[in-house]
Amino acid sequence: MSNSCNNSGLSSTRRGFLRATAAGAIGFPMIVNSRTLGANSPSKRITMGIIGCGNQAEQDLKRWLPMEDVQVVAVCDVNKGSHGYKNDAQFLGREPVREMVEEAYAERSPTGLFKGCSSYVDFRDLLARDDIDTVAIITPDHWHAIQTIQAAAAGKDIYCQKPQSLTVRDGQEMIKAVRKYNRVLQTGSQWRSTTFLNGFCKAIREGIVGKPRHVLNYVAKNNFDGPGPGWKPMPVPEGFEYDMWLGPAPQAPYHEDRCFYRFRFVSDYSGGQTTNFGHHAIGLAMWALELDNTMPVELWNMGAEWPLRGDLFDTATKVHFGFRYADGLEMECVTSPKSFGVRIDGDKGWIETNGRKITGASSPEIAKAVPGAHTWDQFTAHYRRFIDCVKSREDPNEPVEIGHRVSTVCHLGNIAMQLDRKIRWDAEKETISGDREAAAMLERPLRAPWSYEV
Ligand SMILES: NC(=O)c1ccc[n+]([C@@H]2O[C@H](COP(=O)([O-])OP(=O)(O)OC[C@H]3O[C@@H](n4cnc5c(N)ncnc54)[C@H](O)[C@@H]3O)[C@@H](O)[C@H]2O)c1
Structure with missing residues (x-):
């Protein structure tokens, strides 16, 4: 090239x-x-x-x-x-x-x-x-x-x-x-680096809702519709290197809805809102509950919905899957008008945030345990931490292993929803046990000349 x-x-x-x-x-x-x-x-x-x-x-x-x-x-x-x-x-x-x-x-x-x-x-x-x-x-x-x-x-x-x-x-x-x-x-x-959510996570770990029993992870609904069945390829715009946009993904005819932001609703390039907002929401729950190094043992579909067959968009229009950890803790990831957010239910009460403020709690005392609110400038800390780590050579707060585990939960949720059956995760071998079809979905062929080799 x-x-x-x-x-x-x-x-x-x-x-x-x-x-x-x-x-x-x-x-x-x-x-x-x-x-x-x-x-x-x-x-x-x-x-x-x-x-x-x-x-x-x-x-x-x-x-x-x-x-x-x-x-x-x-x-x-x-x-x-x-x-x-x-x-x-x-x-x-x-x-x-x-x-x-x-x-x-x-x-x-x-x-x-x-x-x-x-x-x-x-x-x-x-x-x-x-x-x-x-x-x-x-x-x-x-x-x-x-x-x-x-x-x-x-x-x-x-x-x-x-x-x-x-x-x-x-x-x-x-x-x-x-x-x-x-x-x-x-x-x-x-x-993952905001002062407000740091306070939220601290309160959860200090036991504000008691022992966590159930977590709801909210993801936003799709903000674009696909072109629908019968969509027609379009000419590649001038100045757009389409083959280099596709890269390792399968060869496919050009359509503006395939590229330009809407790629996130096409499974060849992304996992839909399951991975888009799911990475934020599930990542927040994992951080709050100190599960960054722990994976669920099983995941199942709870009623996902999909675009019409033949549409260019093929990721879930409604995300809904459940997952369970070895200690019995259950989580759900669901499309919600609340957009991004997390609700944690424990044996002493519950609390919910949309990342910006506390949006609900089982009592005023629980709500008050998390001080402040999100402000736009709080995001800078995440970027700052990266630069500081480039200098110090420390790991930042979402290093590659944690990013991988958060994304993996989202990918497994997509697999369970697509296959509409329970899947079991073997964290040690990093594979889906006892289900070859599901395990095969953990990777995709890369279109030549692209490969993981350097
Ligand atoms: N952290 C967040 O809150 C957040 C928010 C939005 C998007 N994102 C992530 O950012 C990424 C990009 O999303 P977006 O909304 O900016 O999409 P986008 O389509 O608006 O931008 C992606 C850009 O990458 C370019 N591109 C594609 N292939 C390329 C290549 N081989 N080399 C160089 N450029 C190439 C595209 O032409 C496009 O301009 C996604 O992974 C998305 O999930 C994160």
Whole structure:
């Protein structure tokens, strides 16, 4: 795959270097990455490449760009720039996002000018730059594993958006690569670092509802409908490298609803709201109940509903599955108008949160045990923790193993709903016992030339 960005014949590394130098010359401090100066240099700035410049990248950049010790030096997307994302106002892709980065830095530059962010079509060209310390992987879920593995092998630390993976096998391979190359990986579940939810989890662990017996994990209903049965392929838009968007997923005719944000409702690329909101909600319950290292032993369908046969969208329109842990604790994950949230019932009462505040409790005393409320700025802690860990080489608060386990519960829920039967999880062997059809769903073939090999 050639690097066709920026209309330049220069190699990506050379161009990146020239741009970095030019950036220093026009007023923004010279970009010197951590490897050049050494880990403890006071002027060290962590350099970052953004892979995937869509809806969530716009949100994530609001965290990365204001950080004084982080510099986004490159962006990558298979889309040059277009509308068609989550909402009509968004014009996204590698060129608009590159401009967004440069404008943000220009505002902080004494000259009001800044040019120092390169753009790439092929993430491997971005990974080949040895002046980049970290990458933020903000692509659709079917890319997370391969891009993480290749980034780890290239010596980058990784902020990988949730859900961590498309399949259980993806997650296993991601763990191997992150540990083999000694990289830091933070899964992008920003709710896991908020002050408010820290208080919620602390109160649960201190026994505010007593011994937990049952947990409800709420996920949002689908916010888009598919094109319906009989949908027709569309021409690939100019400036959109469709084959590189599909990557390891099966060959399939182009439709705008397949890509551009709505990919999350097509099972070749994502697990629907089960993995999208499920990773946040189930991840919160696991964190609160100290189950990050524990897996359920069985999972079952509780009445999932699906789009019409023949629609492009094929993930559940109504998510509903149950799961049980070895000690008898039961959880449910269900589509709800409450959107994201968790309700924990214990032997002394219950409490519910939507992540922003306490939305219900069995008594005013229980509700009052969790102080404060969520504010937008509280998400920054999750991103900050990643950068601090890049410097300290500690594990962040949702490292690759925890991200894998949270995503695995979601994937198993999807398998139980799809097969409409109880499945049993063998946590030691990381497989579904006694059900070959279900176990085969733990991985998918990767379309050549893509593989987990580096
Ligand atoms: N943490 C959160 O709260 C949160 C919220 C929304 C989305 N997300 C996650 O972020 C990820 C992206 O979701 P989104 O809503 O931004 O989707 P999106 O479709 O809006 O953006 C994804 C971008 O990735 C690009 N892309 C696809 N393949 C690529 C490749 N091979 N190389 C480079 N770019 C490629 C697409 O062209 C698109 O611009 C998903 O995993 C999603 O679950 C997390």
